[in-house]
Amino acid sequence: MDYQSIINEIAEEVFPLLGDGKVANYIPALAGVNPKQFAMTLTLFDGTQYSVGKADTLFSIQSISKVFTFTLALKFYGTDLYKRIGLEPSGNPFNSLVQLEYEKGKPRNPFINAGAINVTDALINHYGNDETAYEEVLEFIRAISDDKTIDSSDVVAISEMEHGFRNLALANLMKSFNNLDNKVEDVVGTYFKHCAIEMNTKMLSRAMLYLSNDGVDPVTGQIYITASQSKRINAVMLTCGHYDASGDFAFNVGLPGKSGVGGGIVAVVPEVMGICVWSPGLNANGNSLAGTKALELFTTKTGLSIF
């Protein structure tokens, strides 16, 4: 398949949509990003990459980090993790408090904010302190991306904490139900540092390869997780990766995927490739508007959906 021509065509087709969405504006560091940007990268199992647009531009990965923290928590805790976090789609916005109160502090899944904050708490338990939990997640991301330069933006992380009232509320609510072990500020602070990691579409599509290949990096042969764990992460990405628009994403794109409010979306084509698309303008559900359309066009043009 001529992947380069296909993604060039997609970039042209989504061009009129750039600027239609709304850039995340809950912190100044994200509000200042130019919405009229677009990039897309495909990474195959031999490491070959096809890119279009601003594929070297770093952006805030935000909730895409939830895939990586969930991977590590599942690796260390196995099915015990499900005692503290559910696996069902929430049908609610990513930062909703309402369901968490009804369900006694047990987050619906690891990809909404409450779930990812809870996963971070489990990782702090595992690693012994918040600083190590942050460093080890960063090291894991560097390893799966095969790029040691990746880092977190202090400006974004600090700004998130200054405006993090809702996430702190989610953590406090879980703490009140005895479903959070460490100090609220430490857990939320670590969660924000993971969200503030900056990557480009080349790095993120490379980072998806272990999930396209049953937990094993096809380029290096490194085994990260079991095939069964990889299958389950993909399943949760498909059902919960886009919050209350997960059904819509499964319907229109048909791939396991995870979005972030920085405008990035990662997707997995099992046995074939990792994908990342980026465009900062978001739809009403907080998912990249042009990015979602680009992925829909991709599976339509290539037939590479899981269905």
Ligand code: GLN
């Ligand atoms: N840092 C963001 C938050 O916690 C991440 C949300 C997202 O990317 N959907 O609100």
